[in-house]
Amino acid sequence: MFALMLDEFQSQSDVVEVGSFLEVVGDGYGLSKTSVWRCVRSVTNILLCHATDYIRMPSARHEVMEAHQSFHAIAGIPQIIGLVDGTLIPIANPSALNQAFICRKGFAVINVQVVVDHRGMFADVVAKWPGDSGYPLRTYLLNPVTNPTTRAEENYNIAHIHTRNLVERSIGHWKMRFRCLHKSAGxxxxxxxxxxxxxxxxxxxxxxxxxxxAALPEEEEEEEEEEEEEGVHNPPQLRDPLHAAGVQTRQQIIHSVFV
Known part of the structure; x- marks a missing residue:
């Protein structure tokens, strides 16, 4: 479920690369940056061992039914189990980077794909890709109609926007809580x-x-994220059988629900 790149996470040499966040914490508690980094590293490794306890897709029948009902209540799209989106996590370590990590806005990033459930919680996280990405149309993965030509297709697109708003808000809340993930942190x-x-x-x-x-920080609650749009633009669609099957599934939903 989780894709990580952790080969050398234990390395003591990382302490010189951590940056201002550890310095601020250390100054507040009278600790050196090295000591703070050791604590962060230990807690991070422990939490990673429990990732599947806290980040998981609905699997039990009642969980799936609850997801279907909750997502359907938003805008009428049936049988949704999760919302997929990508977001860019800025990184600032030029010595370790190559051009693959430079996004189309001109700064270095990790592209993190997430699946959000109906509660606004992460059901899946894939954190390993550099640069930009997009999502193909599949029978199990529905994106908007690129050039809608009917009122039903327009209605579907509107419903898609209203439904996917939950994943955008969830990513924004995630970055509000952990400002180190936001580009304003450098x-x-x-x-x-x-x-x-x-x-x-x-x-x-x-x-x-x-x-x-837990409440969000009040002073930042209305702030809008700008990076999320990077992960949602649609790549050129290949007219292959998988794409054709996705078109058929999407059209069935459009004709049965949004006409």
């Missing part, structure tokens, strides 16, 4: 594989916060 000063670990661990903590009803 990027994670870690090697790319360690940034992937940070992304997954903060997703775990986000789920714990949501399930516990």
């Amino acid at each position: 990027g994670l000063r870690l090697k790319p594989e360690r940034c992937c670990a940070v992304a997954v661990v903060t997703a775990i903590l986000h789920n714990i916060a949501v399930s516990g009803g």
